[in-house]
Amino acid sequence: MKKNIFLVLAAILFFTPRYLVKAEDDYNTVMKQDLLAIMIAYPEHVAGVEKASNEKVYLVMKSGKRILYDDKRNKNFEEKLNNPDLQDMLEQKYPLEPVTKLMDKNFDPGRARVYELIREVYGTSRQQVEKNLMMVNTGYGVFQFNKQNNAAQELRSAFTELRSMAQTNKKISAFIAPCSGTYNYRVIAGTGRLSPHSFGTAIDLSRDKRDYWKWATPEEGEKRLLSYSKEVVEVFENHNFVWGGKWGHFDILHFEYRPEIILKARYFRNNVEVDKPWYYGVATDNTDIQNKIQLIENALR
Ligand SMILES: [Zn+2]
Structure with missing residues (x-):
């Protein structure tokens, strides 16, 4: 009996610290990956990353504003949606492969938004946002879109591709026109x-x-989802748009x-990835990206 207890204790001692270290490593790895993705996504607005003396990690904007990475609070799904930090916003990984069924009820990658970040990039007030709007001719009409961070440019490029695809694939036009709207200053109903x-x-x-x-x-949503043009979704994703069809709370248009x-x-x-650097998967032949990786390494060392 004593021997068994000893073995159990030995096993606990042997395994526990390694598990703890592994979990800690995973957390830090994902944090660095999240911060790098944000830095590359908003190159003109993010200056860097900072670890404060209380160990809290912040994204530092060029304006000087600091945005907390992880508030370390235990939040349920609704709380994460209503008040996400950067970590919550990126927690559910968006699936780039085509959908084969409706997503699980609370799987909504990209539906949580950190408004502090969005405001910094696209406009801190209605007036500021409207100053940043430009007209984009999609070939199916002219629409207002935000010119910051290449958003309008990417919309235009997506439609250039879609227009040429629609010439040979007649079905595509029915998905992209008529457009139901772009800019509209409004709160989400019920929130x-x-x-x-x-x-x-x-x-x-x-x-x-x-x-x-x-x-x-x-059931109705899933039917529509499965009949939706995979080509249209792929073009938008290639231009850094997420599709609401990949949310459990689906928003297919x-x-x-x-x-x-x-x-x-x-x-x-x-x-x-085991035995790979945390930034494995990012093209590191680019000096700008190398600098961003180094900046994160230095800040979070
Ligand atoms: Zn919408």
């Missing part, structure tokens, strides 16, 4: 949160009554410019 349309960074394509989780049953979500998914498909 106090501003819609991403308020920043001119989202577009609703051609509408179907099964497109939104509040309008349709999950909705595409939103969120480079940090797409870049994280593209670079770090598998969260933590």
Whole structure:
């Protein structure tokens, strides 16, 4: 009996610290990956990263504003949606592969938004946002979109591709036209949160009554989802837009410019690779990216 207890204790001593170290490593790895994805996604707005004397980690904006990475609070799904930090915002990894079914109920990668970050980039007030809007001719109409951080440019490029695809694939036009709207300063119904349309960074394509989780049953939504053009989704994702069809709270006509979500998914498909540096997956032949990696290493050492 004594021998068994000894063995159990020995096993605990042997395994526990390694597990703890592993969990800590994973947390730090994901934190660095998240911060790098954000830095690459918002190159003109993020200056760097900082670890304060209380060990809290911040994203430092060029304006001087600091945005907390992780508030370390235990939040449920609704709380994360209402008040996400950067870590919550990037916690669920956006799937880049085509959907084969409706996502799980509370799987909504990209639906949580850190407004501190969005405001810094696209405009701190309605007036500021409106100053940043420009007109984009999609070939199917002219729409307002935010010019900051290449958002309008990427929208235009996506439509250039879609237009040429639509010439040979007639089905595509029905998904992209008529457009249901871009800029619209409004709160999301039933919440106090501003819609991403308020920043001119989202577009609703051609509408179907099964497109939104509040309008349709999950079965109806899934039917529409599976019949949706994979080509249209792929083009938008290639231009750093997330698709609301990949949310459990589906919003199938909705595409939103969120480079940090797409870049994280593209670079770090598998969260933590054993025996690889934390930035494995990012093209490191680029000096600018090397500098960003170094900056994160130095700040979080
Ligand atoms: Zn929308």
